[in-house]
Amino acid sequence: AAEALPAGPLQGGDVADLCAGFQTAAAETLVDRTQNAIDIFTAEHGQARTLVIAGGVAANGALREKLGRLADVNGFQLIAPPQRLCTDNGAMIAWAGIERIKALGMDGATDGLDFKPRPRWPLDPDATAAPFAGVKA
Secondary structure: OOOOOOOOOOOOOHHHHHHHHHHHHHHHHHHHHHHHHHHHHHHHHOOOOEEEOOOHHHHOHHHHHHHHHHHHHOOOEEEOOOHHHOOOHHHHHHHHHHHHHHHHHHHHHOOOOOOOOOOOOOOOOOOOOOOOOOOOO
């Protein structure tokens, strides 16, 4: 049940309660959406049994635990990098840039500024697009 916040500054444990409530609601939403994705994936591809989480989301211990339980219930193995390696997207984008330069050299890895935005940027410019990459359900 929703409660109205008191007028004025939050007192005592109100901030902690508000943060805990937000984390719980966000985690429940992500678990629900992940269950939907597992159901769709299982119906279409049945055999694979791996759930991978990464990035800043994977740094959240409570979410890791909830997704781990979800994976177990569905017969999936949860794979996640060590929490110390789960950082924000900026660091991951920079790392992808490093890998691209290592793979293609400085000259081959520069694209200029006349490219179209892509939600999934391959390290290899000749790679075929991944199915459903960038498609919102």
